[in-house]
Amino acid sequence: MVKDYKVVFETVFKEVSKVIVGQEELLEEVMIAILCDANALLEGYPGLAKTLAIKTLADVLDLKFSRIQNTPDLMPSDITGTYIITEHSGNREFRFEPGPVFSNIVLADEINRATPKSQSALLEAMQEKQVTVGNTTYKLDLPFFVLATQNPIEQEGTYPLPEAQSDRFLLKIKVTYPTPEDEIKIVDKYTNPLVEQRLKKLLNKAQLLHLQQITRQIPIANDVKRRVINIVNASRTKKDIIQYGASPRASIGLILASKARALIKGRNHVSSEDIEAMAYPVLRHRIILNFEAERKGMTTDDAVKELLKIK
């Protein structure tokens, strides 16, 4: 049964690859976030097809997609929606006009350009899957994911995400440059006469919700679970390189993400390999290096690599 799901995911990725060349890791990790019913933060330079990849995936999964371009003047009501006065049969009344957050996949582009006030407007939606406007709380349509992007350069005029908010993203996905071979394919694809790609809708909301349930059913061995706890605990005690370690949310996230990866790989159990692969996107935004480590030029990925030495 689980092996059949592997075929499903392979088909989905193959369909997305009609539009997106390469970026297999990005697509896999976004799918993991979706299976975990969680949010992901994408970090990469401009022009790496982040937005296109998410939009294509949303199309293939038959999900409602919306995009918020974050700017410093973005207001929370621009995200959540607002009440507008409408005239109906001569009567004027307030009607709630839902914002772009009322979708299944919300792409918050360049989230670090929005003010903290607007950033926090997404918090409730991300965590509670609901939006409160005025005195009314609106439930969001499930499945719901926020995929936010941020640019590692051009830090002027940006508002870095507060720790509390970045912790709410299950994964921080690093979007890397394509390989030269992939870049040739990209160039060919977009410089030759355009061929309209009709994407098949391979999954639907109900199937996606079912897959989320299956993800949580993937069993994990006690010693693998203990290793996850040891790794996360070590991030709090390894004071020689790490100033602030990861919270228990990281332990939950690492196990859940590993379960999703096991499902995508068609495995009916979580293996150490899943833990090692998912430790980077789960932990890299949850640990803060100390001055000494930064002085040595270490990155959070180097710190995670150190933590993974724990067996």
Added chain:
Amino acid sequence: MKGFDKVLKEVNVIVDEVLAFDIILTSILIFLICYLALMLFNLNPWYALFPTLAYLSFLLYVDLNTNKYRIVESKYTPLYEKLRTAADNYNNENQVVDELENEVVGDLRNVRVSSFVRIKKVSYKVLGCIILCLAILFASIYNVRFGDFNISLDKVKELIYKEGTGGGNETGEELVAGSGGGDEDIYGEESIAKIGNQQIEIKIKQASLEVVGNEVYEAPEREFEETFPDEIFATSSGSYEEKITIENQKLVKNYFEELSKT
């Protein structure tokens, strides 16, 4: 999956049996090595039971704390992490766990019990046991000993005992420790002849030469038997004569005659 707990129990029993066999064999080997060593150094060979029991308890402790499923997984790589996961989650009932359990049961059929027994290692151990048994037999028959450690051990014990009881003990044995001064002085050195911090005061009485008249008796008559050791035997005078030449006999005779005249 129903009955998966029985599968796990069976796996545990089989692995335990295999491990127990290996542990017992190794313990026998250790016992024989120690037995032979103690015997060769003339010590009580039954002391070999102590290291054997210590080793046995250590191995049993290690065995009890070993994850048996890991051992099985190491014998059949497709089972890697699967068996452990299935064992840890057999109480959870869902389709994924059921599927995993079915898969594990299928994989376990491919695991042979013989794969747990390292034939080469076991053969070496059995061979070692046989050689050691033979060595013990020969050492007993031909009384092969590399040294009398039993005596040495007694000496060591004696020394330890003496040093352990030194200082303030009133036993007379302490004097022995202080009397190692040599033959020239029977009391040893003054500094040694002490009990605790007290110097021994010794007075030697002069030998009395006075004779009490009432207590003078006739010397008792004693009969002495002529008992000689077996090595000493008598020979007849004739035999001497036979051995002395007539010339010499005459010479001696003349000598004594001349001597009597003077």
